[in-house]
Amino acid sequence: MPKFSANLSFLYQDLPFLDRFGAAAKDGFRALEYLGPYAEPKEKVAEALQASGLKQALFNVPSGDWAAGERGIACLPDRIEEFRSGVSLALDYAEALACEQVNVISGLVPRGPDLGTLEEVLVENLKYAAQRCADAGIKLLIEPINLRDIPGFFLSTTDHAERILEKVGSDNLYIQYDFYHMQIMQGDLIPTFTRLEDRIAHVQIADNPGRNEPGTGEINYGFVLSELDRLGYDGWVGCEYKPKAGTSEGLGWMNPYRK
Numbered sequence: 001m002p003k004f005s006a007n008l009s010f011l012y013q014d015l016p017f018l019d020r021f022g023a024a025a026k027d028g029f030r031a032l033e034y035l036g037p038y039a040e041p042k043e044k045v046a047e048a049l050q051a052s053g054l055k056q057a058l059f060n061v062p063s064g065d066w067a068a069g070e071r072g073i074a075c076l077p078d079r080i081e082e083f084r085s086g087v088s089l090a091l092d093y094a095e096a097l098a099c100e101q102v103n104v105i106s107g108l109v110p111r112g113p114d115l116g117t118l119e120e121v122l123v124e125n126l127k128y129a130a131q132r133c134a135d136a137g138i139k140l141l142i143e144p145i146n147l148r149d150i151p152g153f154f155l156s157t158t159d160h161a162e163r164i165l166e167k168v169g170s171d172n173l174y175i176q177y178d179f180y181h182m183q184i185m186q187g188d189l190i191p192t193f194t195r196l197e198d199r200i201a202h203v204q205i206a207d208n209p210g211r212n213e214p215g216t217g218e219i220n221y222g223f224v225l226s227e228l229d230r231l232g233y234d235g236w237v238g239c240e241y242k243p244k245a246g247t248s249e250g251l252g253w254m255n256p257y258r259k
């Protein structure tokens with residue numbers, strides 16, 4: 001049976017951040033995830049997490065100024081120091097929240113440096129981060145993201161993610177496989193997942209088009225989720241979608257998976 005994690009950067013947007021934890025527990029989620037907890041002190045986040053009884057499935061390493069349009073800094077030559085101190089901050093929160101994995105957002109291709117330089121910076125940053133995370137017993141992930149929603153994103157395909165994994169050469173670097181992004185970029189969802197399963201530590205779901213609840217678009221999530229079970233995937237399934245009309249109201253799709 002899939003284990004669902006509520007992505008609180010997408011779900012329960014009508015509630016203040018820390019109130020979303022209890023709402024997710026009430027709706028039957030078993031874990032939660034979000035882009036980042038950094039706007040709140042780690043003690044307050046840990047308290048809300050403990051009160052909810054949920055597990056912390058994942059969050060992102062600090063990813064630059066999101067509100068200003070940045071989408072990660074890991075490939076940016078002039079932000080290496082900031083990326084690396086962000087890894088320390090992420091590990092600090094991960095320890096406080098007993099979170100076993102963190103995700104790196106690669107960044108947008110900037111004007112100036114060539115793609116080879118960006119890739120070298122990303123690889124060196126990931127070597128550093130994968131080792132820091134390994135020392136703390138935490139998995140490090142990278143996520144390919146579709147170029148329609150985030151034009152100019154550096155890492156947008158599983159082929160590229162595999163090449164990065166190979167260059168980094170750490171057994172502590174994994175792929176975050178977001179079915180929504182991969183449907184837009186590549187299709188062939190289950191064969192690709194199957195081929196890469198050993199290197200996938202987290203998956204996320206949303207339908208296409210619209211990035212709404214499973215069952216609102218073209219992805220056959222009944223099939224996808226039963227294949228994840230059949231293939232023995234035992235990680236979290238992050239629910240990273242935009243609810244069409246209220247988070248709790250739109251959870252009917254989850255009924256077949258409730259005990």
Ligand SMILES: O=C(O)[C@@H](O)C(=O)CO
Nearest residue numbers: 035060105143145178240
């Ligand atoms: O798919 C996404 O958008 C997220 O998983 C994320 O962390 C960055 O945008």
Ligand SMILES: [Mg+2]
Nearest residue numbers: 143178204240
């Ligand atoms: Mg995602």
